[in-house]
Amino acid sequence: MTLILGELRKLLTIRTALWFALASIALAALNVLLVSLASGTLDEVAEKEEALGGMPLLLLFFGAVAVTAEYRHRTAASAVLVSGRDPGIVAAARLGATVVVGLGLAVLTTGASFTLGVPILASHQPGPDLTAAQLIPLAGGCVLAGTLTVLVGAALGGLLRNQIAAVVAGIVVYFVAPSLIGTISTSAVDYTPFGSLQVLTGGVHGSAHSLPASALALAGWAAAAAVLAVLAERHRDLG
Amino acid sequence: MLTAEQLTKRYGRLTAVDDVSFGVRPGVVTGFLGPNGAGKTTILAMLAGLVRPNSGRVLLGGTPLRERPPEARTLGVAIEACGAHPGRSARQHLRILAGFARLPQTRVEEVLALAGLTEAAGRRVGTFSLGMRQRLGLAAALLGDPEVLLLDEPANGLDPEGIRWLRTLLRERAERGRAVLVSSHLLSEAAHTVDEVIVVSQGRVVHAGTIADLTPAGGVWIRTGDPGPLIEAVARAGGRVTPDRAGGRYLVEGLDAPALADLARRARVDLHELTPQTTSLEDGFLKLIGRQS
Numbered sequence: 206m207t208l209i210l211g212e213l214r215k216l217l218t219i220r221t222a223l224w225f226a227l228a229s230i231a232l233a234a235l236n237v238l239l240v241s242l243a244s245g246t247l248d249e250v251a252e253k254e255e256a257l258g259g260m261p262l263l264l265l266f267f268g269a270v271a272v273t274a275e276y277r278h279r280t281a282a283s284a285v286l287v288s289g290r291d292p293g294i295v296a297a298a299r300l301g302a303t304v305v306v307g308l309g310l311a312v313l314t315t316g317a318s319f320t321l322g323v324p325i326l327a328s329h330q331p332g333p334d335l336t337a338a339q340l341i342p343l344a345g346g347c348v349l350a351g352t353l354t355v356l357v358g359a360a361l362g363g364l365l366r367n368q369i370a371a372v373v374a375g376i377v378v379y380f381v382a383p384s385l386i387g388t389i390s391t392s393a394v395d396y397t398p399f400g401s402l403q404v405l406t407g408g409v410h411g412s413a414h415s416l417p418a419s420a421l422a423l424a425g426w427a428a429a430a431a432v433l434a435v436l437a438e439r440h441r442d443l444g
Numbered sequence: 445m446l447t448a449e450q451l452t453k454r455y456g457r458l459t460a461v462d463d464v465s466f467g468v469r470p471g472v473v474t475g476f477l478g479p480n481g482a483g484k485t486t487i488l489a490m491l492a493g494l495v496r497p498n499s500g501r502v503l504l505g506g507t508p509l510r511e512r513p514p515e516a517r518t519l520g521v522a523i524e525a526c527g528a529h530p531g532r533s534a535r536q537h538l539r540i541l542a543g544f545a546r547l548p549q550t551r552v553e554e555v556l557a558l559a560g561l562t563e564a565a566g567r568r569v570g571t572f573s574l575g576m577r578q579r580l581g582l583a584a585a586l587l588g589d590p591e592v593l594l595l596d597e598p599a600n601g602l603d604p605e606g607i608r609w610l611r612t613l614l615r616e617r618a619e620r621g622r623a624v625l626v627s628s629h630l631l632s633e634a635a636h637t638v639d640e641v642i643v644v645s646q647g648r649v650v651h652a653g654t655i656a657d658l659t660p661a662g663g664v665w666i667r668t669g670d671p672g673p674l675i676e677a678v679a680r681a682g683g684r685v686t687p688d689r690a691g692g693r694y695l696v697e698g699l700d701a702p703a704l705a706d707l708a709r710r711a712r713v714d715l716h717e718l719t720p721q722t723t724s725l726e727d728g729f730l731k732l733i734g735r736q737s
Binding site for chain 1: 485486489490492493494495496513514515516518519521523524526527528529530531532533536539540541542543544545546584587588
């Protein structure tokens, strides 16, 4: 717990989280405004849900940037040295703290998107309004997708220890890999991190996968990346 | 006591550190000297437990680091691998480290005062000069009042007042029975600060001993208007005389300055110069490094 609190303090005493929060909220707001007002008629529930989905991918970059900053500014070694703990345990605490901050960012982003989008969709678009029974799972899916995406980004950052490499790897995992997998099996795409995220945020219509299945798939990817990052940290030098 | 036992570190085909063994004793400031690329930083990182040796081990208080990882109370480290985020204030940085080490937050103010950073503690580290960053690194290393202190080039960027402060700090720690290992390329500064030196070159320890071992006394330069009687007296006393034609001086080896003064007085020769020839630490160091390469 001491380690997680320390890593949380680290994240909250620099401006990275603040800038990403502002950028994520601004992009989510812009996205929902553009889709709700300028993309034609949205008269189906699925179309309206898609408009509220936001842009959780920016949170992928938050995870990557937050964790790689530890290596860029050489603060990862200091934490290990003063705590006397195994580097892998410190890395796990860092991922945990990043997820906690990521959860906050996901809540803010989703909140901004829903606060702006729901009234606009109700007043400017025809068709049925979104009900609480539809909004609550969607909001939960968006928050979960954003939080797990932060963990994927943070794990990639921990594995690669380089900001640019981690961001590029994130883009490859989320955008390039699904395209390649899609050439082999279309249904498998829904199990990729991006495919799962799309289901959770209502970005894909008529998916064969349920929200829980997609949540499990994305959680599996995030957990696997986190375990790899922790194991790698245990076996690599910090100097 | 910090002990390196047969440390070897390879990066691919390059052997950066080759079978290095030495000890850092309590109550002693040990200098860690070597030319650029000698492997000093890698050795320091291995001593801190941040870099794993391919073979060999590091003992801290007689226990291998793998069994007892260092923490703030046992090992204070200010090396390149340990930094501070430029966006945090010095106080925030130290408070975070104190939290990791479960040290009281009051200790942060103590080390800030010790490092002369109290007034600047609220400023972001990114606005600090190199000297202030060095002081912050030292403050972080001193947080747990550790048994052993490892410092990599701590005098870099310090002004003369800062260097004097550092020298006093290291001496005080040694007097309190703590062990200090300090790397430096400023040999004249090292000569003022350290009791013992470890010299590394090409990844190997080439000297471990006192400063005096590195700076052996040479002969004595003499100048006189009537050298003949004195040269004869020196030869009778077992000394060797080498003339320095260009300077009009003579280098006497095998006799020290007081003995030469006595000989000159008995031979009724007026001495115009009587200068012991000393080897500077720099000369001794370069001679040692030159011999290795």
